[in-house]
Amino acid sequence: MPCELKPRFLVLYGSQKGQAQSIAEGIADEAEERGLFADICCLSEGHKFNLEKESSPVVFVVSTTGDGDPPDTAQKFVKRIKKKTLPRDLYAHLCYAFLALGDTNYADFCKCGKTIDSRLLDLGAKRFYATGHADDGVGLELVLDPWLEGLWEAIREALSKMAAPQPERDGHVRDQRVSSNETPESSATDIKLHLLSLNESESQITKSLTTAASAKTDSLAVLASETGSSVNDLVTVSATDNTGTALKLDSVVSERKSVLTTQSGQTGAPPAVVEASLTRSLPPLSELALNIPALPPPYLDVMLQEATIEEEVGCLSTHICLNSNITSSSYPVPSQINAPVSKETLHEVPISRAVQLTRDDSVKTALLIEMDISSHPMAYQPGDSLDVLCPNRASEVGELLRRLGLEDQKSNRIQLSLQKETMKKTAQIPSYIPENSTLHYLLTWSLEIRTVPKKAFLRSLVECTGDSGEKRRLQELCSKQGSADYNLYVRDHNLGLLDLLTAFPACQPPLSLLIEHLPKLQPRPYSAASSSLRHPGRLHFVFNIIEFPACAGRPVGRRGLCTGWLSDLVDPILVHPGKAQSSSTPALPKVHVCVRQNCSFRLPSDLSKPFIMIGPGTGVAPFIGFLQQREKEREENPEAEFSETWLFFGCRHRDRDFLFREELQGFVASGTLTHLKVSFSRDTPEGTETQTETGPRYVQHNLLSHAKDIVNLLLKENGYLYVCGDAKNMAKDVNDTLIEMVSAELQLDKLDAMKRLAGLREEKRYLQDIWS
Ligand code: FAD
Numbered sequence: 001m002p003c004e005l006k007p008r009f010l011v012l013y014g015s016q017k018g019q020a021q022s023i024a025e026g027i028a029d030e031a032e033e034r035g036l037f038a039d040i041c042c043l044s045e046g047h048k049f050n051l052e053k054e055s056s057p058v059v060f061v062v063s064t065t066g067d068g069d070p071p072d073t074a075q076k077f078v079k080r081i082k083k084k085t086l087p088r089d090l091y092a093h094l095c096y097a098f099l100a101l102g103d104t105n106y107a108d109f110c111k112c113g114k115t116i117d118s119r120l121l122d123l124g125a126k127r128f129y130a131t132g133h134a135d136d137g138v139g140l141e142l143v144l145d146p147w148l149e150g151l152w153e154a155i156r157e158a159l160s161k162m163a164a165p166q167p168e169r170d171g172h173v174r175d176q177r178v179s180s181n182e183t184p185e186s187s188a189t190d191i192k193l194h195l196l197s198l199n200e201s202e203s204q205i206t207k208s209l210t211t212a213a214s215a216k217t218d219s220l221a222v223l224a225s226e227t228g229s230s231v232n233d234l235v236t237v238s239a240t241d242n243t244g245t246a247l248k249l250d251s252v253v254s255e256r257k258s259v260l261t262t263q264s265g266q267t268g269a270p271p272a273v274v275e276a277s278l279t280r281s282l283p284p285l286s287e288l289a290l291n292i293p294a295l296p297p298p299y300l301d302v303m304l305q306e307a308t309i310e311e312e313v314g315c316l317s318t319h320i321c322l323n324s325n326i327t328s329s330s331y332p333v334p335s336q337i338n339a340p341v342s343k344e345t346l347h348e349v350p351i352s353r354a355v356q357l358t359r360d361d362s363v364k365t366a367l368l369i370e371m372d373i374s375s376h377p378m379a380y381q382p383g384d385s386l387d388v389l390c391p392n393r394a395s396e397v398g399e400l401l402r403r404l405g406l407e408d409q410k411s412n413r414i415q416l417s418l419q420k421e422t423m424k425k426t427a428q429i430p431s432y433i434p435e436n437s438t439l440h441y442l443l444t445w446s447l448e449i450r451t452v453p454k455k456a457f458l459r460s461l462v463e464c465t466g467d468s469g470e471k472r473r474l475q476e477l478c479s480k481q482g483s484a485d486y487n488l489y490v491r492d493h494n495l496g497l498l499d500l501l502t503a504f505p506a507c508q509p510p511l512s513l514l515i516e517h518l519p520k521l522q523p524r525p526y527s528a529a530s531s532s533l534r535h536p537g538r539l540h541f542v543f544n545i546i547e548f549p550a551c552a553g554r555p556v557g558r559r560g561l562c563t564g565w566l567s568d569l570v571d572p573i574l575v576h577p578g579k580a581q582s583s584s585t586p587a588l589p590k591v592h593v594c595v596r597q598n599c600s601f602r603l604p605s606d607l608s609k610p611f612i613m614i615g616p617g618t619g620v621a622p623f624i625g626f627l628q629q630r631e632k633e634r635e636e637n638p639e640a641e642f643s644e645t646w647l648f649f650g651c652r653h654r655d656r657d658f659l660f661r662e663e664l665q666g667f668v669a670s671g672t673l674t675h676l677k678v679s680f681s682r683d684t685p686e687g688t689e690t691q692t693e694t695g696p697r698y699v700q701h702n703l704l705s706h707a708k709d710i711v712n713l714l715l716k717e718n719g720y721l722y723v724c725g726d727a728k729n730m731a732k733d734v735n736d737t738l739i740e741m742v743s744a745e746l747q748l749d750k751l752d753a754m755k756r757l758a759g760l761r762e763e764k765r766y767l768q769d770i771w772s
Contacts, residue, residue, distance in 0.1 A: 006037035007159045010054060014043040014062040014074025014112065018519055019136075020101050023144065024061040025426035026296075026456070027151070032425055033294060034152055036159075040426055044073040046080075054094055057128055057158040059151070062116055063101040067600070067768055068108025070115075078112065081119045092124035095158050098131040099147060105137045105727040105772045107735060107761075128158035137728075137772070139491055141455060145480065278489040278503050278553040279469075281476050290479040295463065296456045299419050299427035300512045304412040304439060345595070346389075347376040350588040354570035357542065359577055362656040364544045366618055367567060367574070368529065371593065374537030378593075382531050382625025383601035383769070386541060387523035389592040390562040392450070396498055397443045403501050404511055410440040416515070432520040439511070447518040450496040450561055455486065457497075457517040464513070467506035474504065495553050503553060524562040525596055527724065527769060529621035531628035542621045542659065566591070601722065601769050603629060610643040610719035612710060614734055616650030616679075616699050617659070619725020622769060623647055624660055626722075631672040644713065646675040646706075648699040652682040677702045699730065700737035707741040715746070715756065720765045727770035 009031070013024035024040055031038035041048045043062070051058070065071050070078045098120075100113020110133045117131055132147035134140040276282045353370035380386070401407045413436050416429045433446050443449060453461075458478035462471050476482035477490060489495070497518070501507055530540035545567050546560025558564070572586040603626050604611055613623040627645070634642055647664065651657040658678065667673035681697045703710060713719035723734055735757070743753035760766035 006035055007056075007156075007163075008037045008039065009057040009059060009155055009159065010049060011038050011040040011059045011061070012043055012049065013040070013060070014071045014077065014116075016063055016065040016071035016073070017522065019140070020061045020063040020071070023099065023101075023140075024059075025424075027059060027061070027148070028425050029297060029423070030152075030294065032423060036155065038425070042073050043077040046077065051091060051094060055162070057155055057162065058094060058096040059155070060096060060098045060113075060116065061101070062098070062113045064103075064106075064108065064110055064112040068106070068111035070112040074112060074116075078116060081116065081123065086123060088122070089124040091120055094120070094125035095128045095162060096120060096125055097127065097129035097151060097154060097158075099144070100131065100133050101136065101140060102133060103136040103727075103772070105732070106770065107731065107768060109133065109135070128161075129154035139487055141483065141486075145483070276485065276489075278495070278500075279473055281473060281482070281485060285476055285482055285485060286472075288481045290475055290481055292462075292475050292479045293455060293459050296460055296516070297423035298460075298512065298516065299422040299424040300429070300516055301417045301419050302510075302512045302515065303415040303417075304406070304409045304511075305415055306409075306412050307438070346592055347373070347378055347594065348590050348592050349373050349376055349378075350590050351570055351573070352538070352588060353575070353581075354573050355575045356577055357657075357659045359656040363652060364547075364617075364657065365567075366542060366544050366657065366659055367570065368540055368542045369566065369570060370530075370535075371539045371541075371591070372537065372588075373539050378539070378595055380528050380532065380539060380595045381597075381602065382528060382629050383598050383603070383622055385525045385527045385596045385598060385769075386539065386593045387525050387596055388562055388566070389445075389523045390521075390565045391444045392447075392521065392561065393565070394444075396449060397440065399498055400443055400449060400501075401439070403498070403508075404514075405508070406439060406511065411438050413438055414442055430515065430520070433515070442515075446521055447514065448521045449498065449514075449518060450494075451519055452491050452494060453497055453500060453517065457513075458486075458490075458500075460513055460517065461500070461504070461507055461509060464509040465504060465507040467504075470504045470506050474507075489553060493551050493553050494548055499553050523594075525771075527621040527625075528595075529624045531625045531632065533632040534628035540624075542618050542624075544618050598769065600764050601767050604643075604720050607633070607637075608641050608643050610645065610713045610717055611722065612646040612648070612713060612719060613722045613724075614648045614699050614703065615722075615724040616648075616730055617657075617725055619723075619730070619770075620647075620649055620659055620664075622724050623722070624663065627664075627667045627672055631667060631670060634670075634672060643719075644674045645672065646677065646710070646713075647673055648677045648679075648702050650679040650681060650699040650702075652680065654678075654680050654683055675706075677706065698733065700733045703734065703737050704741060707745055711741055711745040714760065714765070715742070718765070720767070721760065722767050722769070724769045725771075727772040731768060731770045 011024045011028050011031075013020045015021035015024075021042070028038040028040040038059075039049070062074055063071055069075075098113060098117045100110035100117065102108075102110030102113065113131075113133065117127075121127070129151060132143050134143040134147070274282065276285075349371045351369055352372040353368075355368045355370075357366040357368050358364065398407075401410050414433070416433065418427050418429065430446075433442060437446065455478040458474050462474045462478070465471055465474065477486045490500075497514070501509075526541035526543055528539055529542045530538060532538070543563050543566070545563045548554065548558050548560070550557040559567070569589045569591070573582075573588065575581050601622065611626075613626065615621070615623050627647075630642070630645065634640075649659075649664070651659065658680075664673065664676055668676050677699075679698055679702045710721075714721055721738075723731055725731070738757055739750060739753045742748060742756050743750055746753070746756070748756065757766060
């Protein structure tokens with residue numbers, strides 16, 4: 001059927017790192033298979049769509065980034081629809097479905113999606129399908145998969161409603177639109193969808209279901225009791241009911257049953273425990289008929305062109321030239337930079353100093369890196385961060401080349417083209433792969449080869465193995481029924497493609513598949529840990545070396561990509577705690593970096609405003625910059641009145657990982673830092689034998705013991721609060737503690753206390769710079 005005759009809908013996406021875009025593209029591609037026609041546009045392409053005149057259903061897929069911000073590509077759109085002057089019925093004709101992507105580790109979960117969604121409703125638009133809030137913190141697919149599954153029926157219903165003139169209750173013929181009185185909850189589709197776990201609070205329930213194995217039975221029981229069913233009832237329901245609720249529960253039950261099973265021998269011997277694993281499933285999963293996703297249509301042709309002798313010499317000399325100052329020459333420097341920034345803002349800078357801040361017996365190793373930026377126009381302020389470009393590990397690139405059978409062709413140039421007959425509607429050559437790059441360059445600098453393969457990738461890998469056992473297991477891992485196994489054995493262990501290829505030795509994917517499925521290698525951001533007033537021409541940053549321990553599926557532990565690379569790079573110049581800097585002068589390693597401004601995470605411009613900083617571990621980094629700057633300002637303005645400053649720091653042990661101890665004590669001595677409150681989570685409090693529950697183990701405990709002062713400074717003296725560091729636990733715990741403090745000090749109920757804190761956020765006086 002020609003495209004024009006197929007029922008049409010529009011897909012709009014706002015994406016920062018490409019997730020929302022790839023989901024939107026998946027929807028557009030699948031439309032084709034379902035006999036529909038989807039137009040697809042990025043929200044930044046305002047000239048390509050016109051919502052004010054749109055007469056087809058619209059599907060939005062929008063992510064949230066930073067501190068609840070819209071993705072760069074959605075910023076203008078959000079600004080436009082937020083205008084107060086827009087007519088209330090601007091979108092009265094519009095029917096839409098919304099998928100918001102977010103991460104519950106951050107305070108404003110799906111904020112951008114929620115803002116657009118509610119604004120569309122304000123302007124008269126109607127949802128034809130319940131909004132999905134997919135949580136990257138627990139795995140997007142938990143909400144995404146059932147949401148996508150229900151989407152098609154909802155689109156068809158919306159299309160037929162919009163196409164067919166429908167009688168009004170009073171007998172008049174209605175416009176070709178969904179009635180404005182028809183709330184999502186009132187339509188059959190939406191009633192069904194209401195059962196799905198598409199909202200935030202349920203996403204939290206899902207989180208608890210998927211993260212705490214021991215709590216699974218309890219959570220299930222809770223859900224069962226909430227729905228008035230027994231656990232077994234729910235299993236039965238899941239077999240016959242294809243709603244997302246059933247799916248979720250089904251997964252949990254299947255996980256519970258399949259992870260550990262006992263088999264009793266016929267001889268009456270004690271039952272032997274058989275465990276499921278990455279490569280092996282157990283009943284019921286191993287016996288189920290599977291719903292597997294459609295095979296993503298291939299769309300790239302890859303040619304490897306042998307480099308001419310001149311090209312090889314040229315390429316080699318470029319590398320020699322670029323590497324001439326680099327000690328760790330096992331890492332070639334990118335000759336064509338594949339950065340998310342323009343080349344003008346990217347700088348290749350020498351590392352002038354590297355110091356290990358933690359003792360050797362500390363659980364985590366923190367390093368400070370000092371970069372010499374004196375010959376680069378790189379202005380920064382405390383609160384900014386910098387992006388560090390890092391390559392994939394040479395050994396992993398080598399292993400991948402070997403598995404692909406392309407070792408001999410690593411210096412060949414890659415020529416990419418779109419397959420003429422591809423069924424992928426949104427097929428594009430990835431813009432981040434430089435033309436004419438070599439295969440080795442591609443695998444080293446362009447593709448995130450360690451990324452956890454998505455289910456669509458696993459689905460494609462099924463076709464790349466001739467081994468029936470491998471095929472079945474890969475099918476299970478990407479299937480609806482195998483969701484729990486995917487989470488448990490792939491996602492939660494952070495397994496990458498190489499791990500899978502090792503576990504499935506017969507699997508032999510073509511290079512084109514890797515380029516189609518692996519995302520762009522992202523630079524890693526680090527907060528500036530210095531002030532250029534104190535260290536002109538220098539920029540410091542601090543990081544923990546991430547360790548991924550060995551586990552099933554990863555026989556040998558490994559380090560984080562960037563932190564492991566940096567630690568190797570600075571090894572020849574690293575100064576260990578308590579040791580003097582070596583007198584030898586090894587060549588200084590270099591890194592490619594660019595500054596990322598964070599205009600809101602700044603010291604208060606009014607010197608008389610008090611501020612409170614909460615930064616355990618490496619979260620203290622930006623506050624070192626703040627305090628260096630404040631100290632300099634005090635020196636330069638001896639007459640000025642400076643406010644109170646508080647720092648809540650936390651670490652495991654006073655003697656092992658108290659980062660910047662001397663410098664912080666120096667700030668206290670100079671009066672720059674008025675209050676330094678440190679908690680040690682693994683030391684016993686002074687004068688006691690054991691760590692008691694009452695001791696201030698974490699920053700939030702210390703915060704609570706100064707509740708009166710803190711609430712007073714924040715809410716009566718218009719102070720500022722900054723939180724930096726781990727998004728997974730700390731930022732949430734701190735936020736909960738603040739709610740408790742505000743509620744207790746101001747005699748407010750929890751909701752009002754939350755509103756007061758939300759007010760602080762709005763005024764940019766409660767600021768977070770957190771990461772996971
Ligand atoms: P990767 O190989 O990318 O692995 C990271 C992944 O491992 C994460 O996605 C997570 O799933 C997992 N992971 C993370 N931590 C652990 C852990 N402890 N154990 C097991 N798994 C883990 N980091 C700093 O150390 N200092 C900073 O000042 C700093 N500032 C940041 C500022 C911003 C704005 C942002 C967004 C992040 C910042 N980070 C900072 C985090 C940093 O960018 C990297 O994510 C981190 O260093 C890991 O990089 P990697 O390449 O070594 O790890």
